Amino acid sequence: MKLATEVTLKLNNGRTIPALGLGTVPSDDPKYVKDQVITAIKAGYRHVDTAWYYGTEKYVGEALKELFDEGVVKREDVFITTKVWPSFWHSPEKSLDQSLKTLGLDYVDLLLQHWPVCLHGDENGQPTQPKDSEGNLKYDDDPAEGTKFIDVYHSLEDILDNTDKVKSIGISNYSIPKLHQLLPKIKKHVPVVNQIEYHPQLPQQDLVDLCNENGIIVEAYSPVGGPGAPVLKLPLVKELAEKYDVSVNEIVDAYQILNGRVALPRSSNLERIKSIIKLPPLTKEELDELYQIGAKNPTRYTNDPWGYGLGFKWWEGDTLSKKFD
């Protein structure tokens, strides 16, 4: 059987991205991420997804240093992504510089705008979740109608053009309305990816179609639906795992990869990380059956408040998005 760890996808700038990437949101103490990265790379993964916000860059960096020093992989063999958090929206290059220093790297392969939102952070992006006296998020720009988030993407373009610190730039958590705002304003570089929640229960085909039309690869975060792994309880996922004699995780990642998307699973369980590497050859009909689950009954598991007002469908608690209806 083919290995998911060996599949690469072509980005719109001619570079390639490994289709399976290890997520690094910490489950508990972020220091455990070091062993997770080492385990994944030794098992064949060549792509690690981190972010300034996660607090795990230090441990990703320690893992990479050990792997480089031991000669397991070279820098150019691995694809490293980090992101600029909304409270650091005013200084993307400073955020990147902090990330590079913490990671111990000269460059990242991909820098993403984490959310198309501008939160009120200080010169070091603190606090990361600023609140007003009533406990509501404090913004520097209206999340539904503001346009400062476009300036952030322009800064990423400038970093790409004027430095050697990034190989590619992209976006994350861009809804259809936000993409419609951004795309006509791009200076030169169309984002190579849009990282969004994606799994069989949340296909968001209209958003994926818009990304595809513009050459933007979709990266699927929360491929099992996040903590509790609700997506893995779907009877069809279990049935397919038995049929192909693979793990349930490998079925949901194959659903992404065989459709030309990047899958970003994470696990605090080292044995599980090693068991998420095969690419079962799901048929077109099976891929469609998985798609139909969410097309008929969509379920979103990420409903963070900084996603309010962005125009995502099925975003629980979001009232601002109605402006885009």
Ligand SMILES: NC(=O)c1ccc[n+]([C@@H]2O[C@H](COP(=O)([O-])OP(=O)(O)OC[C@H]3O[C@@H](n4cnc5c(N)ncnc54)[C@H](OP(=O)(O)O)[C@@H]3O)[C@@H](O)[C@H]2O)c1
């Ligand atoms: N751009 C963004 O805004 C954004 C948002 C969310 C995530 N992400 C990225 O995407 C990555 C993955 O997303 P996610 O963290 O939401 O993760 P996910 O991979 O959908 O879910 C991980 C959770 O599922 C559990 N799990 C996985 N397989 C399991 C199994 N077979 N049985 C029981 N439990 C299982 C894991 O538990 P164990 O630890 O016990 O395995 C963990 O708690 C993140 O780490 C991050 O890199 C990006």
